[in-house]
Amino acid sequence: MKLRCAVLDDFQSAAATATDWAPVADEVERVSFTEHFTSEDELAAALADFDVVVTLRERVAFPASLLARLPRLRLLIASGMRNSVIDLTAAERYGVTVCGTASSSAPPVELTWALLLGLARNLVTEANSLRDGGPWQSSVGADLHGRRLGLLGLGKIGSRVAAVGLAFGMEVSAWSQNLTPQRADEIGVTLAVSKEDLLATSDFVSVHLALSDRTRGLLGAPELALMRPTAHLVNTSRAAIVDQQALLTALHTGTIAGAAVDVFDTEPLPAGHPLRTAPRLLATPHLGYVSQANYATYYGQAVENIRGYLDGTPVRRLGGA
Structure with missing residues (x-):
């Protein structure tokens, strides 16, 4: 049998x-x-x-x-x-x-940049407007060249995200609890003084950390409040690293300009979940490794x-x- x-x-x-x-x-x-x-x-x-x-x-x-x-x-x-x-x-x-x-680390790196670029240039909104006969150009996109990309984590995936950011002409800084100056120098990025400094000075923040007791809830309401109101957050790592209720509040109040996420506390995301309709959010159904x-x-x-x-x-x- x-x-x-x-x-x-x-x-x-x-x-x-x-x-x-x-x-x-x-x-x-x-x-x-x-x-x-x-x-x-x-x-x-x-x-x-x-x-x-x-x-x-x-x-x-x-x-x-x-x-x-x-x-x-x-x-x-x-x-x-x-x-x-x-x-x-x-x-x-x-x-x-x-x-x-x-x-492979390639697919999540590629999706991270797809989300970041889509978020910065409002691609989904503009593409849907074009298809639906809406306004011709309804938004002004954010530039990448000369802006600061802050990476939470500089491992296998984070380092490859950093390389693309540098190729775009961005200033790239990174922070994690174990990140050393030697590692930052090796990748060619600036070691942030602290997590708080990285959040406060970055135009785009991207999460590339493993989920652990130390990183669970790493970004909550106090941390999101440190970000610039023009800044964007990208999370293709693990949903629990970012407090989901704090993220929803930040999106609704305009504490940050926008967020792009590919990971959720519950997957598939239930129908009617508030993240499905949150403003300023570009969300994809965990496509990082697909x-x-x-x-x-x-x-x-x-x-x-x-x-x-x-x-x-x-x-x-x-x-x-």
Whole structure:
């Protein structure tokens, strides 16, 4: 009898074509779910008859309570090599092997700039106005050349965002709790004196930090109030780094000129959520890692992970039995 493999949140039905599943096709039946499950009860019911689950990033949590309700589950594969929403200790206890995949930093870098440019030039508003027969030129865009880009985080993604900013002729500064002058010099950017200084002096602020206890809620109402009323905020990292209610308030009151976000506390974003209609906001449905090359890597290595598990030699293990 074949093992059954569930592919979660395959919104575009891309899993089947992103890679070749032939290496496991004789032993594994793949089933894609194109709709998101919003509760643990729904997940437990849908996945009860599956031995393998493939999930994207950290969109679906697998706490101990859910793993306990999936006695048939033996292999859990998440894209990326870091996942904060899978209880690895519980997975080991219940005999579930957890594996990850590689990922590229290119897609989120590219999307960061797509959002920043779209925000600066009001592209969505202007494009929609043109299509709808509205005013011809209704806004005046913000310039990038000569303006200051402030980066919260200068890691693999932040450093590549910095390189593009420098190419645009921007002044680029960066801050994080562990950022050293040597690292800033290596990338060619200015080390901000403090987080507060970066926020107060930047025309564009972009978040590129990992979510942790230290970064959760890093930007709240006091921090957003430090930003210039002409400044823009971009977050393609993790929603919880920016206090969502504080962001909504800042957008409604005009504390900042605008924001662009690709990440949310709850994904998919519920219908009627206030972020769907917030003023001064450019929002996209977590497209940062949604690209042809990344999907080929994710699903291709998921197949490799399944093959390794079937052969008794699991690869890219994050934890588990």
